[in-house]
Amino acid sequence: MALEKTFDAQEAEARIYKAWEEAGAFKAGAHKKRDETFTIMIPPPNVTGALHVGHAFNNTIQDILVRWHRMRGFDTLWQPGQDHAGIATQLMVEKELAKTQQPSRAELGREAFLEKVWEWKGKYGSTIINQLKRLGSSCDWSRNAFTMSGAPGAPAGEEGNFHDAVIKVFVDMYEKGLIYRGKRLVNWDPHFETAISDLEVENIEVAGHMWHFKYPLAGGETYTYVEKDEDGNVVFSEERDYISIATTRPETMLGDGAVAVHPDDERYAPIVGKLCEIPVGPKEHRRLIPIITDEYPDMTFGSGAVKITGAHDFNDYQVAKRGNLPMYRLMDTKGAMREDGLSYQDSALLAAEILAGKPFTETEVDSINLVPDHLRGLDRFEARKQVIAEINAEGLAVMTTVTKKVKDEDGKESEVSETVPYVEDKPIMQPFGDRSKVVIEPMLTDQWYVDAEKVVGPALDAVRSGRTKIMPESGEKTYYHWLENIEPWCISRQLWWGHQIPVWYGLDLSAPNFQDDEGDGALDEVELIKLLTEGGMLHSGTVHHCAADFEAVHGKFFADMADLPTPLNHCRVVEVANRHEANELFASSLAEYNVTQDPTKLVYPIWRDADVLDTWFSSGLWPIGTLGWPNWDESTSKYFPTDVLVTGFDILFFWVARMMMMQLAVTGEVPFHTVYLHQLVRDEKGKKMSKTTGNVIDPLEIIDEFGADALRFTNASMASIGGVLKLSVDRIKGYRNFTTKIWNAARFAEMNEVFENYDPTVIPTPEATVNKWIVGETAKVLKEVDAAFADYRFNDAANALYAFVWGKFCDWYVELSKPLFYDGDDATKAETRQTMGWVLDQALTMLHPIMPFITEELWGTVHGARDMLAVSDWPTYGDDLIDPAADAEMNWVIDLIESIRSSRAEVHVPAGLKIPMVQVELDDAGKTAWANNEAMIMKLARLDSLSEGPMPKGAITISVAGGTFALPLEGVIDIAEEKARLEKALGKLAKELGGLRGRLNNPKFVASAPEEVVAEAQENLAAREEEEAKLKAALARLAEIA
């Protein structure tokens, strides 16, 4: 069957991919020839994801490694799967519900909503899988994993046990004391009403304002505010009864716990330790706060004094912790000003007591709501406006004088000065939720944390000791930097779609209210009633236990109750939805007991933590979770530890470091020995791709237009270690042309009957120099490609193959083979066919990891009856195939052809014109080389004859190693032009000679440089001198005639 003129990627790719799958080519262990395993875990794309250029790059790299190892006979597994992506998926499903007029998430309730999510996943969840297939990814899809598989409510087909692994790890870590619950400042998304990770926060510079307000000193005190210049001279002095504070968020002033100044700031030294007043809120309950010192304030920024709102700012939080300042929460989960808790009056009084030194607990502080009654319930931005207006109205804004031009009735301009509140317009960095797009609020909430400091050690050691290598090396520095300064990891999320935290709460029966007054081991009626009334049980704290499920946790609560007075120690533990239900059920149970005195009716209700785990907690277990841990057997566990992780630089902390910590904590093993980090894929100018900029390249469109192979080859050629990834359509187009080039080389071979008697199992041992040479070149490129792949230098492998296939095979070998095919004897034709067939096969094989489709297609077409290329052997031959004599000879031939062509072009000999050549002098090697390759040289240099003789007058000199030729072109060429050409060549030579002589004449060079380098320079000098002599002679001859 004759090949078409070009490769139809669109038609072929789907067909070929299907054939691979049907052949089981991607199954774990396919083409296994040895016991060593090679495993790559795909960085799980979000189940909501669609393929973008980043995925395309990332998966190309993985596929190259996987295909290369598979062909080399490793027991290879590329483990695919997806991440359940809590917030993104929940959002997607909520949108879908709204779009299709279905009940909302809140209306559906948790269980029904989760059913909808699973339904959605069933419908759309495999989008990205199909897109990865279009790229040619050779994952073992039969093992596709999902981070929510096996979760309660998972439908048929989702029975994996990832959920069990996640829960088991949580319980284990909890029991080891590595997980705890605490109240800390988190990034709070007021739209989704959940904590989110740093990764999900985008800091964007927006136009903001800085307001300057006066915080009056308590009791009308005054001080002298003095500013000095660098030399200590007073430049400004003023008596003040206030301290000036600048803020971009005036609404948070309500929750201030102090004003902080730098300990070295002399301007405020007189008032440190005194109290000042927050200039907002009802006059009669103005709150006083202390002026403290802390290293945090920047003396040169603003007034140098900073208000400290521990509950709503990350820097302030640290200051508040250091200074043991109370942190007053001002907002609710929606980002509106709080309406719950105590009245403003009670809150202000309590805050005053705390200021006076009364000890406080977290719970007490959280009940304090310092939002004035008239601001309660307002959105935070609305509240900001109000606060500003009130301060301005009271005259407590710092004022400034501005001059502006006004026009009177006649249009006459005049300048007017007025005094206005001082508000700076300035860009500020504001945190936004990457999905919700709302301003993220630092919020003080109860969350679950991994005590990262306790698990970070092994993860650091593993990289320091080299057990895991991070590439590029700068990644290791970043890794150390982050892990050495690690913060507790907040792992709870206020979402529904995710792994629900395996912790149950119960009422704290050991609290004082539950005391048995008589100490008789039984509660009497009076004591029971006390429990039921306001201030009793309803306000008690809770206790909690962690276990995999209710069955496992219920015994722990039961054990807690053993020491309680009768009848409480007889309670049956039951599960309810939340604390509210627990209160009601426990109360009614006690009331019933009071009537019946039947302790068997008593129940102790417990409720499960409603929150789910951070998606990164589950994806942190990806390497073992996908393999079925903890219930794995040898058929899967043999693939762990995995080999290489290929992922983006941006998730080094969020994912890579966490996998290191978690796998080490759980299994004691590193999850992978190599981490290959790559940059974000950008557009050709280096800009981030974004919909708003309109510079997004859709990989699927690229595949449609240019084929997956072209995109993949582009990805490989960009993949220098740590390199910037700038994707340009022009470049992709160039590599599409490369595929066409390969295709046509195969077509040429086919037309010359290369494959008719071709035996792919035989490495050719030809006679013709050109055939020997190309066999050697093939061996050289294999060596280069293997070395490049082994070092993750995918660009080097791609470039080596490109240079070999286009620059050597197509540009030279195909051309040089033509005289052999057209004019050679039968034996020559036969050996050339076998050689060309073999070299082409080698090229297809070596290109396969990068360009699987076209290579597989040609592999099957040119020689049908064999295994698919994806599961064929990677070659292993070496330098033994290189024939140095053939190498030298071909290089001489190529040099000669190039110099004839070059000379012809420079003196404008018509390209089609065949001309004679004179051999002026030639050594034996040159004579042999000529004899062996005469037909090729004549054809490619467009010569019609060669004669021996002296240098003709007015001829062009062709100088090669060991000889001189001449093109007698008197009358054809312009003597002046030829002179110019020679002068230019001499000029270039002179420069090189100068450098070489300079070095060789320097005794220190000869003394200290390595011998090879000196020898090389000497040989080089000799060759250049010979060439110079020839050129000079040629010039002299020209001078004779002109």
Next chain:
RNA sequence: GGGCGUAUAGCUCAGUGGUAGAGCACUUCGUUGACAUCGAAGGGGUCACAAGUUCGAACCUUGUUACGCCCA
């Protein structure tokens, strides 16, 4: 402000101390029996700047400048 990088041909980038490279773009020529998604030939660089180490520096060191990314 802290951390990590980058600066080489018009563009995009390779280049780990020994004669500055590739692809694209550009110029000239070419319907030579695979390919115009092609072929041949060519032009184009003070390797950001400065100092140092070295027989020798694009490469190592220090500083300067500019830019990028991450974190605050």
